[in-house]
Amino acid sequence: MTLRHAPEYLVTLPEVTGAGSISAWGLLRLRQQLELGLPLTPRPYQTLAERTGLSEQEVMTAIRQWQDQGLIKRFGLVVRHRTLGYTANAMVVWDIPDDQVHKLGRALASAPFVTLCYQRPRRLPNWPYNLFCMIHGVDRERVMSQLATLIAEQELEQIPHAVLFSTKAYRQRGGRYVSHD
């Protein structure tokens, strides 16, 4: 999709195919609206259609295609774990030899209590760690025992790591890439 005078980020908006062509501006507005969540109305896709100038069918087509394309990786209820009582949130960071980081990253990601697992660059000398996992837990003791299990199972005793528990959430919300703050 190319639009004259369009902001640059429109270029990255995936093409949506359907009966006839769907308005690119409408799709951008749909992206903005969706970042705020699905409206709680009996016909939410119709509500989105009214807000974006698309038809209800077009809205549903776009959402299905974005799911297939992977732009939307999950379309569901987004839980605030902290409110539920998952108050212990540890970011565990590891300094893994480069030739093992991919393999160990996959292994750590498969543990059921590891909720995120990313590889990131080191920033020497201050930051030697290249793999990040997040463990969301109900309390500190439980998280530490889950971590001990992980270390034993994956034989990580020799790998330097640090555990960064979060002590306060100043902000936690979905990404707003195209909508305004």
Added chain:
Amino acid sequence: MRLDTTDKQLINLFQRELPVCERPYEAMSRQLGIAEEEVLERLQLLQDSQVLSRVGPVFEHSRAGASLLAAVAAPDEQLDIVAARVNRAPGVNHNYAREHTYNLWFVMTAPDEDTLEERLDELEHQLRLPMLRLPMVEAHHIDLGFDIDWEALP
């Protein structure tokens, strides 16, 4: 807020996928054996009480725009002030205090890489603190839709 069995079921069943059809809440209500209005009421209540942050899509970061995890080492007594400054910067969607010399961790998002870079430069300048910038190299697991362990919760 105390969640009842139906709330828990609602969360268990619909964290990963919502129906895309004309009346999705009606489709959900049939699976739960309750009325459509009740689904809407419950979702509104769960949202109002901060159990749910929203009903809807989680976009793939790498395809949805640019984002970056950053950290600063703030003097302990200034942590709240620095955090508030970070929150005022455009595009910040996560911001946590953590136990480490780097004690403030946040994620900044932007429509594209150039804008992201500008926002980070501007913020770093304002904070007068060196910023650790940690872009994602590879994601092994990025979905937060894990099964809630209701039994373990307080």
